[in-house]
Amino acid sequence: MNFLLSRTLLRSLLALCICLLTASRPIHALQVSGPFADDTATADSALPDAPEAVPGAVTLKGLPLAILKDQLPIWTSPIRTRPTDLLWLLPLGAATGITLSTDTDTMREVSHDPVYNKHNINVSNYALAGELAVPALMYGFGVLNGNDHAHETGVLTGEALADSLIVEEIAKVASRRERPLYNNAAGDFFVSNLPTGSSFPSSHSTLAWAAAAVIGGEYQSMWVRVPIYTTATAISLTRVLGQEHFPTDVLVGGAAGWLIGHYVFKKHSMYRTGYGLHAMLAHVAP
Numbered sequence: 001m002n003f004l005l006s007r008t009l010l011r012s013l014l015a016l017c018i019c020l021l022t023a024s025r026p027i028h029a030l031q032v033s034g035p036f037a038d039d040t041a042t043a044d045s046a047l048p049d050a051p052e053a054v055p056g057a058v059t060l061k062g063l064p065l066a067i068l069k070d071q072l073p074i075w076t077s078p079i080r081t082r083p084t085d086l087l088w089l090l091p092l093g094a095a096t097g098i099t100l101s102t103d104t105d106t107m108r109e110v111s112h113d114p115v116y117n118k119h120n121i122n123v124s125n126y127a128l129a130g131e132l133a134v135p136a137l138m139y140g141f142g143v144l145n146g147n148d149h150a151h152e153t154g155v156l157t158g159e160a161l162a163d164s165l166i167v168e169e170i171a172k173v174a175s176r177r178e179r180p181l182y183n184n185a186a187g188d189f190f191v192s193n194l195p196t197g198s199s200f201p202s203s204h205s206t207l208a209w210a211a212a213a214v215i216g217g218e219y220q221s222m223w224v225r226v227p228i229y230t231t232a233t234a235i236s237l238t239r240v241l242g243q244e245h246f247p248t249d250v251l252v253g254g255a256a257g258w259l260i261g262h263y264v265f266k267k268h269s270m271y272r273t274g275y276g277l278h279a280m281l282a283h284v285a286p
Contacts, residue, residue: 067162103246107185120242127235128204131211153218157211160261164210172198180243187246201253202245208232209254213261
């Protein structure tokens with residue numbers, strides 16, 4: 001009983017650290033003009049934001065430098081946490097604590113049928129591949145047709161995916177959590193020998209929600225947001241049903257991915273300010 005209590009306490013502390021790491025500072029709505037000003041201000045006021053940043057155009061050539069510059073504000077975001085962040089940070093922390101305490105029981109209840117698990121793994125893989133193909137196609141369409149909005153979406157989604165990949169890989173190395181199919185779904189952290197890699201957080205969930213945050217930010221129509229967020233949810237769920245990840249893995253991974261994607265969108269999107277990427281580049285060109 002003491003061992004179980006200690007493990008639960010450890011998981012709760014880890015959950016708090018992760019939530020603080022992914023916490024981000026709200027950005028006051030920019031003073032914008034153009035046809036998108038009212039819509040973006042309304043949408044932004046209802047969402048938690050990432051570290052404060054000044055929007056600026058990012059091209060494919062400047063992407064590596066932009067990714068590098070993102071790392072400091074992403075990793076230092078806890079020091080810019082405001083009291084208003086508690087409105088969403090506390091529920092997220094509570095949900096993470098609940099899933100951590102129930103991960104083992106949940107995964108023991110999930111079907112261990114290899115065929116069923118494999119089908120869910122395939123769904124998550126194909127769904128993620130399809131979701132990641134969207135920004136790649138949009139980038140190509142934007143370049144070929146001079147569509148600055150599609151071009152920007154492709155570039156910024158790539159930036160968000162790279163940022164998210166860096167964060168989740170570092171978290172995996174630090175946490176070293178067993179996957180559900182090992183050790184009777186104990187889900188222990190800091191295990192020295194992992195035969196299949198760390199389970200925490202879920203890479204699929206992190207990347208899916210990072211891409212969804214950017215695409216959903218760029219195209220705020222429900223016809224875009226509902227399918228893209230539904231796809232990200234399905235990817236996360238099937239990682240659990242496939243016995244690849246615990247619920248906490250996909251919850252924290254998805255939250256981190258969404259926050260990073262939203263940060264990239266708020267930092268660089270020219271569409272958000274009512275100006276096109278091409279117009280901005282033309283304005284600063286000599």
